[in-house]
Amino acid sequence: MTVKLTVFSGVGSLVWGTLLAAMRVSPVPLMRWFGTAYVNIVRNIPLTVIIVFTSLGLADIFGVTMGAPDDFALQGFRLAVLGLAAYTAAFVCEALRSGINTVPVGQAEAARALGLNFTQVLSLIVLPQAFRSVIGPLANVLIALTKNTTVAAAIGVAEAALLMKEMIENEAQTLLIGAVFAFGFVVLTLPTGLFLGWLSKRLAVKR
């Protein structure tokens, strides 16, 4: 469950975060303004508040059931993915924006000199280079996301933290259970970090 949460919200936040980053550098002032406001607001709200709100606010008041009005487990899972993606996207956006800033000015200038418009400059020239240079920071975001999925326990999604809470309350070997779950997370995050670290070295733009 933890892995599923991570993968789905990881993909979601990547897409939404890229869109936000594009908005933040776009020529339309209103979109820039919206992107900045979104990032600053969402980054400063605790994830727990967001996750609990998706359940109590979005589902109960606004009637957003994510296509699963009767299946509470599925609904909770999808809401958790929504909350996690919305929250993580703000961090993805910030990482990407700093990546865009590392792309040398000449690249964009040359692209403009060729007559490319903003969308083309961003999607063909700048973003591909930016992505390669931010794999490291994005890896940290992904690892943080893996750990943040535990917050979904707050709305009853049966991932690692909730399982551990239940097990620890019912079984006697507190230490053992804690150690097993802790080890599970080390196993999840360590290879991710190592692999993406290797990838970022491998794909780094040589200048």
Place this chain on the structure above:
Amino acid sequence: MTSVLYDAPGPRAKRRNVILSVVFIAALALVLWWVYRTMDDKGQLDWALWKPFTESEAWTTYLLPGLVDTLKAAALSMVIALPLGAILGIARMSDHKWVRVPASVVVEFFRAIPVLLLMLFANEFFARSTDVTSADRPLYAVVTGLVLYNASVLAEVVRAGILSLPKGQGEAAQAIGLRKSQIMSNILLPQAVTVMLPAIVSQLVVIVKDTALGGVMLGFTELLNSRGTLAANYANVVPSFIVVAVIFIVLNFLLTSFASWLEGRLRRSKRGTGAVLGAEDVDDLNAAEVGGTFGTGADK
């Protein structure tokens, strides 16, 4: 920076920008309208639900005690985690393997585990193995979890801060015959502290946000938890969420602005090394050259 990505808008581009703005406003307005309609339908906009926030009772009974608990947990964790993190960070750079290796293991281990797991575990541990009263237990558990996690993060901050200093500082201190402990406390740490300050303040934001975890999972009566009791009393789910979110945003926005102001100030006054450790740089540092920098002959 942004202007590099596109040309100065001409007449056609200006028109297009206006059209895009209008479309964007329309989309935004549509979403807001939907939010407004559903809230109206569900009666969440009724003045009766918002009125409590204009009266003192909602604040003194629910929100302020919650805020106090949030700040208390955050402050306690910070005060304990900071020295612990400094010790761990310095221990990781020790010359002695038997100090360095355990410190590294502790730091890497607690950094890889979610804070929530640490809190849950600490809660259960306190319940079984100590005689902390059940009223105090959530606070203890939250603080323990936050301290363990943030001490290891701060250890990395400290280490990164010290490693960011020019090598010459340590070498020069060594050359004039200072001991290792003297080098650390008189030369390296004072310089590193200024470098690390912004990153430490940003970590404070993380701590404030993470206290909310304890409210949901452990029944720690912080802001988010008080929101629950408040909403149960006045039946104002959405308004209470908005108010609590705004409190968190204001609190953290103040902290982030303080951090970036500090960062800018430290960057400007390039007295020492000029190197300042931003919040994002912490994880990127790798420690290829830790061992043997302040090596032999320190105590001649």
